[in-house]
Amino acid sequence: MLNRRHALLGAAATLLPLRALADEWTDAFRAALPGKPWLLGYQNPLPRLDCAALSLEGRWPAGLQGTLYRNGPARHDVGTLRYRHWFDGDGMVQAFRMRDGRVSHQGRMVETEKYRREVAAGRALERGFGTALPGLPPPSSGAAVNVANINVIGHAGRLLALWEAADAYALDPTSLETRGPQVWRDDLKGLPFGAHPRIEPDGTLWNFGYLAQADRLVLYRIGADGMLQAAKVLAVPDIGMVHDFVVTARSLVFLLPPLSFDAAKARAGASFLDSYAWHPERPARVLVVDKDRLEVTRRYELPACFVFHFGNAFEDADGTIRLDAARHADPRAMTESLRLVMRGEWHPPGDTPHMLVRLDPEGGARTEVLGDSIEFPRVDPRRMGQRYRQVWSVEFGGGRSDRPSAGVMRRDLETGATDRYRYGPESMAEEHVYVPKPGGSEGEGWLIGTHLDSKAGVTRLAVLDAMNLRGGPLAVASLPYPLPLGLHGNFVPG
Numbered sequence: 001m002l003n004r005r006h007a008l009l010g011a012a013a014t015l016l017p018l019r020a021l022a023d024e025w026t027d028a029f030r031a032a033l034p035g036k037p038w039l040l041g042y043q044n045p046l047p048r049l050d051c052a053a054l055s056l057e058g059r060w061p062a063g064l065q066g067t068l069y070r071n072g073p074a075r076h077d078v079g080t081l082r083y084r085h086w087f088d089g090d091g092m093v094q095a096f097r098m099r100d101g102r103v104s105h106q107g108r109m110v111e112t113e114k115y116r117r118e119v120a121a122g123r124a125l126e127r128g129f130g131t132a133l134p135g136l137p138p139p140s141s142g143a144a145v146n147v148a149n150i151n152v153i154g155h156a157g158r159l160l161a162l163w164e165a166a167d168a169y170a171l172d173p174t175s176l177e178t179r180g181p182q183v184w185r186d187d188l189k190g191l192p193f194g195a196h197p198r199i200e201p202d203g204t205l206w207n208f209g210y211l212a213q214a215d216r217l218v219l220y221r222i223g224a225d226g227m228l229q230a231a232k233v234l235a236v237p238d239i240g241m242v243h244d245f246v247v248t249a250r251s252l253v254f255l256l257p258p259l260s261f262d263a264a265k266a267r268a269g270a271s272f273l274d275s276y277a278w279h280p281e282r283p284a285r286v287l288v289v290d291k292d293r294l295e296v297t298r299r300y301e302l303p304a305c306f307v308f309h310f311g312n313a314f315e316d317a318d319g320t321i322r323l324d325a326a327r328h329a330d331p332r333a334m335t336e337s338l339r340l341v342m343r344g345e346w347h348p349p350g351d352t353p354h355m356l357v358r359l360d361p362e363g364g365a366r367t368e369v370l371g372d373s374i375e376f377p378r379v380d381p382r383r384m385g386q387r388y389r390q391v392w393s394v395e396f397g398g399g400r401s402d403r404p405s406a407g408v409m410r411r412d413l414e415t416g417a418t419d420r421y422r423y424g425p426e427s428m429a430e431e432h433v434y435v436p437k438p439g440g441s442e443g444e445g446w447l448i449g450t451h452l453d454s455k456a457g458v459t460r461l462a463v464l465d466a467m468n469l470r471g472g473p474l475a476v477a478s479l480p481y482p483l484p485l486g487l488h489g490n491f492v493p494g
Contacts, residue, residue, distance in 0.1 A: 041454075047075075058473065058474055060102070068095075071151055081123070093107070094107045095176055128147070129272050132270060188231055208220065239256060246312060249315055253321060255284055258284060279304070312383065314387045324356050354369070378432065379392070393409060408447060433490060461479075463475050
C-alpha cells in the first residue's frame with residue numbers, strides 16, 4: 001500500500017517542473033511528508049480525476065440519490081513557488097454522483113482567469129491571500145486573483161464555485177467544465193460574492209461580500225428562479241473580515257471580529273492576510289440587517305472572538321435572535337495553522353467550542369460555550385432561518401494534536417445530548433453534509449462526507465445515519481487515489 005501511495009504522489013509531482021524543488025517551502029514540505037503521510041492532502045493533484053465506480057463496503061441507502069459537490073484549494077505549487085498559505089491554492093471541484101447504490105467521482109480544476117494565465121505562463125503571476133514574495137506584484141484586481149476555491153453550490157439549475165473577494169464561477173453541473181464568471185448585474189461585476197450563501201426553504205438565496213479596503217458590505221437577494229431580486233452596498237466602518245453569516249425569517253446577522261485591515265501594510269507589500277491586525281481588547285460586533293429594507297436595524301457587542309462558520313439562526317416572535325457558531329478565541333487557525341501546514345508543520349489552533357448566541361431585541365447579548373472542539377457546523381437545509389434542534393459538525397481533537405480533524409458529531413440543542421463517530425487514527429475527516437430523507441422530519445436522513453485515509457493513501461466517502469453516528473458508517477465508497485483536502489460542499493438531489 002505504501003508503494004501505491006508513493007506512486008500516486010510521484011504522479012502528482014510530475015506536474016511540476018523540477019526547478020520547483022528549489023523553493024525552500026517545497027523542500028520543507030517534502031522532508032516532512034514521510035513522517036506525516038496525511039500531508040498528501042496538501043499536494044497538487046492531477047488536474048482531471050475520474051473514477052466510474054468507487055469500491056463499496058456496506059450497502060448504499062436506496063433513497064440517497066444525487067450528487068455531493070465539494071470544493072477546496074488544490075494547486076499549491078505553481079512553477080517554482082509553493083504557496084505560503086493553504087487558502088491560496090487554486091480551486092478544484094469534486095463531484096460524487098450516487099445512482100442506484102453506486103458511486104462515481106469526477107474532479108476538475110476551476111479554470112479561472114488566474115488559473116489559465118498562470119498555466120500559460122508556467123509560474124505564479126501575482127500575490128495571493130497569504131503569499132507575498134519578491135517578484136510577485138500586488139493583485140491588479142480581485143477578479144485577477146480569484147481562485148474559486150472555498151465552496152460550491154447548486155441553485156436554480158446553476159452550479160457555482162465560490163470564493164470571497166470576487167464573482168462566483170459558473171460550472172457545467174454534468175461535466176464540471178468552467179463556464180465563466182457569474183455576473184448578476186453589470187454594475188455588480190467584480191464585486192465580492194461570498195462563499196457561504198444561505199438558501200431558504202422557498203429557494204431564496206441570500207449572500208453578501210465585504211470590501212475590507214473600502215469598509216463596505218455588499219448584500220444580495222436572489223430568487224428561487226436564479227434572478228437577482230435586490231442588491232445593496234452598505235458602509236460599515238472597520239468591517240475587517242466577515243466569512244459567513246446567518247439568516248432568520250426577518251433578518252440577516254453578521255458578526256464582525258476585532259480584526260482590522262491596515263491599508264498601509266498592504267501598500268508596503270504585505271499580503272492581504274498580513275495586512276490585518278488582531279485586537280483582542282476590542283469587542284466583536286454584531287449587525288442585524290432587516291431583510292426587507294436591507295438596512296442595519298440593531299447592533300450588539302460580544303467578547304472578542306473570531307468565527308469562520310455558523311450553523312443556523314432563528315428569530316422568536318418578540319424579536320429575540322438565537323444562533324450557533326464554532327468559536328475561535330483568535331484567528332490563529334488562519335494566521336498560523338493553515339499557513340505553516342504548507343511547510344509540512346501542524347500547529348494546533350486551540351479549542352474551537354460550539355457557541356450559542358442570544359440577541360435580545362432590547363439590545364442585550366449573551367453567549368454560551370458548550371465545549372468540544374468543532375468546525376463546519378451544518379443543519380437540515382429545510383430548517384434554514386427557522387427554529388432548529390440538531391447541528392452536525394466535524395470534531396477536532398479526540399486525544400490527537402499531531403493532525404487536524406478526528407471525526408464527526410451531532411449536538412441536540414434542546415437536550416444537550418451529543419453523538420459522535422471517530423474515523424481511524426490515520427484518517428482526517430472533512431466537512432460532512434446533512435441530507436434529509438424525502439418526506440422525513442429534522443434528523444431523519446443521512447450525514448455524508450469525505451475523509452482522507454493516509455495509511456491507505458486514498459480518500460473515502462462515508463454515509464452515516466444522521467441520528468446514530470456512533471453506529472458508524474452504513475457504507476463507505478473508496479477512491480483509488482487521494483484528493484486534496486478541501487473546504488465546503490453541498491448535496492444536490494436527483
